[in-house]
Amino acid sequence: MVVTAAILAGIVALEHVYILIMEMFLWTSPSTRQRFGTSESFAKDTKSLAANQGLYNGFLAAGLVWGLLHPNTTFGYQIQIFFLVCVLVAAVFGGFTAKRSILIVQGVPAAAALIFVLLAQ
Template structure:
């Protein structure tokens, strides 16, 4: 179960690195506009806000990766649970206030990873 939980946590981290890239570097591209359902004008106007948001997604990814490589397995699992919890709360909030799909795209993978980490203890 430890291998499965590590894979799931890594996938959530990779997802957040991808979100970081979209929000920080690709916000005004058609790809990001389609992914986030925004207009070209809104993308231009909100570029600095999106970059800041992307940075926070990078922090989530960094925390998850830190949990995976931490030399103390117990502390590593605690880090993973904390950062997965942050992702889950953000997904619930985003799903309730912005786009419902956030709950599915970010929340479900985080929840599955959290369950796997708890089962691996």
């Protein structure tokens, strides 16, 4: 159970590092524009906003890594729970205000990781 929880939390962290890279560094690239459904002009106009958003995704990833590597496992679980709930809240908000697919792409992995982290305690 502990290993599964760590793997799932790690996957959520990696997903947010990937989002950070897309939003901060690849926002105007054709593949990222296609993934987010944006036009070239929109991507250019919103590049700084996307970079800021990417930074926040990086903070989510950093928090999850911090929780995974914390030497006190009890506190590490608490950190993971906090950041997984943050990801889940962001996924629900994004799913209702931006694209429904965010609920699946970000929400489902975060919910699964959260369940396993809670069960691993």
